[in-house]
Amino acid sequence: MPPFGKVLVANRGEIAIRVMKAVKEMGMKAVAVYSEADKNSLHVKYADEAYYIGPSPAIQSYLNIESIISVAEKAHVDAVHPGYGFLSERADFAEAVEKAGVVFIGPSPHAMNSIKSKLDGKRLAKASGVPISPGSDGPVENLDEAIKIADRIGYPIMVKAAYGGGGTGITKVDSQEQLIEVWERNKRLAYQAFGKADLYIEKAAVNPRHIEFQLIGDKYGNYVVAWERECTIQRRNQKLIEEAPSPVVKMEERERMFEPIMKFGQLIRYHTLGTFETVFSDVSREFYFLELNKRLQVEHPITETIFRIDLVKLQIRLAADEHLPFTQEELNKRVRGHAIEYRINSEDPMSDFSGSSGTITYYEEPSGPGVRVDSGITLGSYVPPFYDSLIAKLIVYGEDRISALQSGQRALSDFKIGGVKTTIELYKWITREEDFVNAKFTTAYISQKSKEFLEYLKRKEMTKAVIASVMYSKGYVKKSGNGKKETVSNNKNKWKTYGIMSQSSYRVLW
Amino acid sequence: MKIIKVVTDQGDSYTFATEKRDNKDLMKAEGAEFEVEYLGAGWREGEHLVKVNGEVHTVSIINGHLVIDNETLFKVDRVIEESLGEKVSFEELFKGKEGEIVSPLQGRIVQIRVKEGDAVNKGQPLLSIEAMKSETVISAPKGGVVKKVLIKPGQGVKKGDLLLIIE
Numbered sequence: 278m279p280p281f282g283k284v285l286v287a288n289r290g291e292i293a294i295r296v297m298k299a300v301k302e303m304g305m306k307a308v309a310v311y312s313e314a315d316k317n318s319l320h321v322k323y324a325d326e327a328y329y330i331g332p333s334p335a336i337q338s339y340l341n342i343e344s345i346i347s348v349a350e351k352a353h354v355d356a357v358h359p360g361y362g363f364l365s366e367r368a369d370f371a372e373a374v375e376k377a378g379v380v381f382i383g384p385s386p387h388a389m390n391s392i393k394s395k396l397d398g399k400r401l402a403k404a405s406g407v408p409i410s411p412g413s414d415g416p417v418e419n420l421d422e423a424i425k426i427a428d429r430i431g432y433p434i435m436v437k438a439a440y441g442g443g444g445t446g447i448t449k450v451d452s453q454e455q456l457i458e459v460w461e462r463n464k465r466l467a468y469q470a471f472g473k474a475d476l477y478i479e480k481a482a483v484n485p486r487h488i489e490f491q492l493i494g495d496k497y498g499n500y501v502v503a504w505e506r507e508c509t510i511q512r513r514n515q516k517l518i519e520e521a522p523s524p525v526v527k528m529e530e531r532e533r534m535f536e537p538i539m540k541f542g543q544l545i546r547y548h549t550l551g552t553f554e555t556v557f558s559d560v561s562r563e564f565y566f567l568e569l570n571k572r573l574q575v576e577h578p579i580t581e582t583i584f585r586i587d588l589v590k591l592q593i594r595l596a597a598d599e600h601l602p603f604t605q606e607e608l609n610k611r612v613r614g615h616a617i618e619y620r621i622n623s624e625d626p627m628s629d630f631s632g633s634s635g636t637i638t639y640y641e642e643p644s645g646p647g648v649r650v651d652s653g654i655t656l657g658s659y660v661p662p663f664y665d666s667l668i669a670k671l672i673v674y675g676e677d678r679i680s681a682l683q684s685g686q687r688a689l690s691d692f693k694i695g696g697v698k699t700t701i702e703l704y705k706w707i708t709r710e711e712d713f714v715n716a717k718f719t720t721a722y723i724s725q726k727s728k729e730f731l732e733y734l735k736r737k738e739m740t741k742a743v744i745a746s747v748m749y750s751k752g753y754v755k756k757s758g759n760g761k762k763e764t765v766s767n768n769k770n771k772w773k774t775y776g777i778m779s780q781s782s783y784r785v786l787w
Numbered sequence: 788m789k790i791i792k793v794v795t796d797q798g799d800s801y802t803f804a805t806e807k808r809d810n811k812d813l814m815k816a817e818g819a820e821f822e823v824e825y826l827g828a829g830w831r832e833g834e835h836l837v838k839v840n841g842e843v844h845t846v847s848i849i850n851g852h853l854v855i856d857n858e859t860l861f862k863v864d865r866v867i868e869e870s871l872g873e874k875v876s877f878e879e880l881f882k883g884k885e886g887e888i889v890s891p892l893q894g895r896i897v898q899i900r901v902k903e904g905d906a907v908n909k910g911q912p913l914l915s916i917e918a919m920k921s922e923t924v925i926s927a928p929k930g931g932v933v934k935k936v937l938i939k940p941g942q943g944v945k946k947g948d949l950l951l952i953i954e
Contacts, residue, residue, distance in 0.1 A: 623919070632918035632919030639852050662893050695852050743823055754853070
């Protein structure tokens with residue numbers, strides 16, 4: 278008996294399709310919503326029913342709570358799955374869904390509200406015994422106090438906005454002079470971005486890795502931790518490659534974290550999937566709590582792969598008041614092999630990862646042993662400039678890390694996407710890079726290696742252009758457009774220059 | 788000797804000076820040199836072999852895309868060629884004419900920080916474009932005076948659109 282009759286998926290792209298697959302497999306109907314820009318998207322075609330919710334900008338469609346609730350009512354759905362991003366961690370949305378008499382597949386508004394700010398999370402982490410990095414206990418009153426705390430814990434420190442997210446409002450500070458310099462500015466930025474100027478201080482970890490734990494809970498107070506994911510390979514605080522389990526964490530180190538994380542879940546009565554983000558120091562072998570992400574994560578498939586469980590189906594069952602089907606001990610016994618996820622983003626690594634939108638003119642997906650692709654596009658899809666740049670995810674599996682890497686190299690070579698720039702070429706390079714293969718990396722890896730990579734990519738692009746010009750001279754490449762042969766002398770004064778993209782800054786637009 | 792400029796469907800361009808030597812092409816680009824030889828048909832139907840700096844690459848043409856070594860793609864939008872003469876130097880051609888700032892990506896203009904008549908320094912932020920959750924600041928590739936601003940805040944732009952002109 279399916280837990281629900283009809284489920285509305287309040288999202289788009291790759292994750293909407295992923296959730297709908299689980300919904301269909303469980304014998305339920307899947308309802309999609311779409312904005313103007315997405316009317317011909319794959320997720321709209323894949324759903325059993327699809328409803329228009331507004332213009333292209335997310336704020337008028339995928340973030341429009343009223344519009345989505347009215348679809349839920351019109352389509353008579355029993356439950357809403359928010360995916361990730363957009364409204365997935367908004368307590369007011371979960372409340373509105375419940376008020377409409379529909380089940381929200383995710384944490385209760387109460388659980389979300391109890392960890393609204395990062396400081397609430399920190400306090401609860403401390404109470405449940407999850408290690409937290411030394412720093413201020415709450416918002417720091419003023420600069421004088423900030424200097425005192427910094428002197429006590431020692432530089433470098435992190436100055437963070439209490440209500441920030443997605444890497445915004447975080448500054449690393451190395452000295453007192455720098456602290457004086459950034460204090461007022463960060464207060465102002467935090468106020469502008471999040472409506473609250475509260476700042477707090479934490480000791481900055483040296484050479485950190487970013488490791489997160491998968492918490493799963495039910496409504497009856499049962500909890501398990503589906504181990505950890507290594508998410509250290511990032512650019513601008515955005516993950517690119519994730520692995521499960523972490524190649525550096527030892528069994529006793531991960532087990533040390535299970536109890537306190539479950540305790541945290543009990544304290545806020547958390548009854549669905551959640552992710553404990555931590556920084557891990559290779560030197561001190563300590564984890565420090567960052568925050569609890571209250572949603573299904575982008576990188577959930579690698580945990581699914583090594584545990585051989587379907588987290589989306591499980592999440593739906595938990596929302597339908599079912600019990601956790603396994604204990605921690607049973608879960609530990611399920612672990613097999615190693616999984617890696619490569620996020621295929623439509624962005625140009627050569628231009629500081631700026632977004633690349635357009636129509637997909639060529640599409641070949643990898644398949645075969647140990648390969649899974651969760652994609653939101655197909656040949657002819659349009660990638661609009663309005664949303665996140667994630668278009669597909671490549672997940673590879675092996676008996677051990679090396680065989681997973683080998684599957685990854687092969688699958689990345691088989692993955693061909695034309696029409697937009699992607700991060701595939703970057704990953705092909707990384708998977709052959711010695712430090713990556715030996716799992717010797719920190720969150721600074723991409724920026725440290727960017728020069729080397731850009732040189733490689735430039736050489737490769739040049740070679741391709743050389744081959745193109747040969748094929749042109751042999752007449753195998755036809756001229757496109759009006760077929761007129763342009764000459765340099767007609768154009769030499771018209772050759773345009775791209776501005777220098779020097780300060781690309783990450784900003785959350787929803 | 789010829790100058791060849793290859794432009795992709797994504798708006799990227801590559802400029803080479805080329806010279807024929809025996810049956811080989813010698814192609815010179817900014818900071819790199821390539822010795823190129825077209826070897827003829829490959830092992831599979833419709834496949835070509837091209838030798839670049841001693842390495843043989845296979846090329847198939849599928850719906851206008853060059854599939855190179857069965858793993859990467861390259862799509863040519865147009866190729867511009869001209870015999871090298873007049874007073875144009877290599878360096879000038881490789882760099883292109885500076886001053887016309889075109890959009891490096893598709894997105895929406897969020898902020899324009901300069902107006903016509905403003906003097907700008909090299910590296911000074913000119914405007915920012917928003918696309919896919921991130922904001923990209925476009926800086927001046929050279930110093931000069933802003934001659935023309937062709938865009939308005941809020942406007943959508945495509946890759947390659949002319950944004951402003953610096954003189």
